[in-house]
Amino acid sequence: MRKVEYFIGGCAAIVLLLAGCGKKESAENSGNLKSNMATKQVVNWSETEDLTTLDPSKLTQPIDITMVGNTNEGLFRLGKNHKLLPGIATKMSESSNGKVYTFNLRKNAKWSNGDPVTAHDFEYSWKRTINPKTASQYGYIFDGIKNANKIQVNKAKPSALGVKALGDHQLQVTLERPIPYFKLLMAFPLFFPQNQKAVEKYGKAYGTSASKMVYDGPFKMKGWTGTNEKWTLTANKNYWDKKHVYLEKINDQVVKDPSTMYNMYQGNQLDVATLSGTQVKNELNNKDMHLLKDSRIFYLEFNQRTRPSFKNKALRQAFSYAMDRQSFTKNVLADGSAPAQGFVTQGLANNPKTGEDFTKEAKQGNKGLEYNPTKAKAKYKQALKELNKKSLHLEVLCGDSTAAKHSAAYVQGQLEKILPNLKIDVSSVPLKSLIQRQTHHQFDFFVSNWGADYSDPYTFLQVLQSNNTFNEGGWTNKSYDKLVKKSASTDATDPQKRWQDMIDASRVIMSDQGVAPLYQATIPQMRKSKIKGIVYNSAGLSFNLKGMYVAK
Numbered sequence: 001m002r003k004v005e006y007f008i009g010g011c012a013a014i015v016l017l018l019a020g021c022g023k024k025e026s027a028e029n030s031g032n033l034k035s036n037m038a039t040k041q042v043v044n045w046s047e048t049e050d051l052t053t054l055d056p057s058k059l060t061q062p063i064d065i066t067m068v069g070n071t072n073e074g075l076f077r078l079g080k081n082h083k084l085l086p087g088i089a090t091k092m093s094e095s096s097n098g099k100v101y102t103f104n105l106r107k108n109a110k111w112s113n114g115d116p117v118t119a120h121d122f123e124y125s126w127k128r129t130i131n132p133k134t135a136s137q138y139g140y141i142f143d144g145i146k147n148a149n150k151i152q153v154n155k156a157k158p159s160a161l162g163v164k165a166l167g168d169h170q171l172q173v174t175l176e177r178p179i180p181y182f183k184l185l186m187a188f189p190l191f192f193p194q195n196q197k198a199v200e201k202y203g204k205a206y207g208t209s210a211s212k213m214v215y216d217g218p219f220k221m222k223g224w225t226g227t228n229e230k231w232t233l234t235a236n237k238n239y240w241d242k243k244h245v246y247l248e249k250i251n252d253q254v255v256k257d258p259s260t261m262y263n264m265y266q267g268n269q270l271d272v273a274t275l276s277g278t279q280v281k282n283e284l285n286n287k288d289m290h291l292l293k294d295s296r297i298f299y300l301e302f303n304q305r306t307r308p309s310f311k312n313k314a315l316r317q318a319f320s321y322a323m324d325r326q327s328f329t330k331n332v333l334a335d336g337s338a339p340a341q342g343f344v345t346q347g348l349a350n351n352p353k354t355g356e357d358f359t360k361e362a363k364q365g366n367k368g369l370e371y372n373p374t375k376a377k378a379k380y381k382q383a384l385k386e387l388n389k390k391s392l393h394l395e396v397l398c399g400d401s402t403a404a405k406h407s408a409a410y411v412q413g414q415l416e417k418i419l420p421n422l423k424i425d426v427s428s429v430p431l432k433s434l435i436q437r438q439t440h441h442q443f444d445f446f447v448s449n450w451g452a453d454y455s456d457p458y459t460f461l462q463v464l465q466s467n468n469t470f471n472e473g474g475w476t477n478k479s480y481d482k483l484v485k486k487s488a489s490t491d492a493t494d495p496q497k498r499w500q501d502m503i504d505a506s507r508v509i510m511s512d513q514g515v516a517p518l519y520q521a522t523i524p525q526m527r528k529s530k531i532k533g534i535v536y537n538s539a540g541l542s543f544n545l546k547g548m549y550v551a552k
Helices: 062-071 119-130 148-152 196-205 258-266 277-283 313-321 325-333 358-363 373-387 402-418 431-439 458-464 478-487 495-512
Strands: 003-008 011-013 042-047 076-078 084-086 089-094 100-105 163-167 170-174 219-222 230-235 249-254 272-274 289-302 392-398 422-428 445-451 516-527
Touching: 042 272, 062 219, 062 230, 119 148, 119 163, 119 170, 119 196, 258 272, 258 277, 277 289, 277 516, 289 313, 313 373, 313 516, 325 402, 325 516, 358 495, 373 402, 392 402, 392 431, 402 422, 402 445, 431 445, 458 478, 458 495, 478 495
Parallel strands: 042 249, 392 422, 392 445
Antiparallel strands: 003 011, 003 089, 076 084, 089 100, 100 170, 163 170, 219 230, 230 249, 272 516, 289 445, 289 516
């Protein structure tokens, strides 16, 4: 028996995921809003980090994912509360064993260059991303799709990936095992189509600037040269659902200093701004303030590949015990962020049997995140003895945004205050340099972060597997790897066993202190009351701007 899931009209009526179409879920399905709209449909948006790429195969940063997620489109779009909305797919069927999915694609979807969007574009895109020659850090996310892992280690050719165009408008995906979060992946930008003609035309320059790209989503990008900090998103006239794209354009710019951004917002130069610290306190009662809970964890990542000192467990534990997470989030960040309770964020997933939050359950009996200067000093003393050293001089790497610098400065001050004979230098570098140094393991330790790609603990736990490209610190633990692998293989179809595997894996992280989680982020966003229709999700594509509009 096959289970069929349909997209009807402009509303997703997915039998297995949605009970029906949400009422006024966003601007894109709330009916005719024209009478409530201002004449000028222009929004001035802002970013805190530099844009680095528009190539779906090369995505790593939140800003890149947001831009690609709004200028391009995959099989589904992510609506409010992680509900799936129709994208290029109009119908989906699933085999009775949960291993084969077949998607029918809409025939009126076009690229910005006029080419039709076809199933071949999806097949080409996925096989390009998984190809080791592409060197995508995100290749691992295809885990579970037939032959993906073999391709990653050159034991199979990219052509063997379990994705196939059955014609111009039908796509078939074959899995090695049922994947609980598979449908959510289909709304994530790594699984978007790519126009082969454009990739080959632009070569190495593909996705490095706005003009070296084609778009199949609600907006097109103009003005980004690859190095500048200003660009524009304009309505894509070739988009299949252009009648539900209300904005003429979005003026976007990078503003790294919170004070500058706040002043620009107050001066009406920005319609949307991200605040920090005292600004948040001052605006808490403002109706335009939105504290957006994020499924993003910030943590200390220790270089255990090329810095032997951090292979010492006692040293990692000392650093973690020295972090006063409560004081840090309350007095330094002061933006609504919360002390980390584990490597997996709170509010992401619940026990399928008891309903208990994953992070709360995993934390039981785990003391790895407590602030304890006495234990920190004892562990540090133990570490120095085991390392046969009298002191340590280390460097903490961070980005060049104000928030990144503040975080690194806090870590520096806290460690030097608590741990004797320890010197910490701060190295602040631009985002592109930061990424390069991280991927080439040119650091001692740094304040890293990871955000959920979908609402399942596996999106975090997968990152710290020994062979994962985002495990830039190189922590390895055989017990951990075994548990994570079990959750995605032998126990994948048993919800309770899978859950317990992931709970146990999370506890291994904390007992071994493979990384030291610091805080779960909140996005304190000021937004003019006239700005409507934004869809925010804590996991996956954070901001779906398709239905955004300016009210009268």
